[in-house]
């Protein structure tokens with residue numbers, strides 16, 4: 480479908496396509512309740528700080544309409560409809576869960592309202608279901624987990640048991656890790672996918688991991704599930720027998736102090752940790768601390784960078800939503816996580832990944848960076864962007 484067709488479709492369903500460049504209505508779609516509520520709050524805090532920090536680079540003003548998506552695809556789809564059809568949002572941002580991103584993808588694409596993804600890593604949204612209207616300023620599930628498969632194999636770890644919640648993000652993150660780990664010579668000796676948002680007791684899965692003959696365990700959990708998982712892993716005495724690895728959401732700065740010593744020595748990988756040493760990160764950490772009294776997490780940096788991308792795209796004078804979407808795809812800057820840009824083939828972010836160990840610091844748990852992998856674009860994964868934007 481080309482842009483003219485999309486514009487016609489937008490008009491057909493009653494959308495005034497051009498937005499006044501100076502007054503931009505932003506639909507902020509985040510979980511403010513449920514298992515990912517803390518993540519949503521941190522993204523919102525980062526987004527507000529980003530608008531405050533960079534807002535004077537554009538003449539545009541931003542009106543924010545916030546909607547609670549929970550971690551629920553049907554709830555989020557209803558909220559997206561309201562923002563697009565009723566509130567006439569010029570741009571959407573947010574989205575934490577990969578399942579929610581999957582649910583809203585079609586309405587975003589067919590309405591032509593640009594979406595800046597500020598968390599959800601769903602590979603398909605920048606793969607086979609990519610759209611010129613979806614730009615991701617966070618990460619993709621494959622991008623964060625692939626480097627860790629190679630890195631762990633290089634450390635001589637041979638056999639791994641994996642665990643994750645049973646939904647799109649868990650399946651994709653573990654799939655990417657398992658592919659790169661086995662390609663590098665490792666072996667996956669067992670896997671378990673736990674009911675998402677419903678698992679209180681990880682004991683039976685930990686017993687399975689212990690009996691599997693693995694040398695280590697690799698997991699994806701985030702939010703409240705990450706806190707309970709890490710605490711239970713420690714209290715079941717698993718850490719000595721089977722070192723714990725994972726994608727870095729497991730030991731996010733947002734909740735690592737709630738995990739405390741249970742998180743000590745867990746090794747994970749992510750595109751942002753607050754201890755990254757660069758001037759942009761120093762300024763971000765200081766400003767975020769001043770506003771909130773805590774260090775920023777990866778979730779906060781997604782919000783901050785999404786706001787900066789929106790400001791920079793609107794400063795190009797984009798006169799309508801399609802122009803704004805085009806400008807978003809061209810954003811690149813040095814931010815708190817290092818140099819980042821958008822891959823024109825997929826609209827996914829290109830950024831370095833950091834392997835880090837959680838250690839006890841002077842004022843709480845902190846992150847020791849062990850390795851930085853070079854910025855790597857995701858494989859195109861079936862994305863056929865060019866015909867969409869002709």
Ligand code: BEZ
Pocket residue numbers: 515518575576577578598599600601648701728
């Ligand atoms: C996801 O569903 O894509 C996701 C949720 C929380 C943290 C990271 C990824």
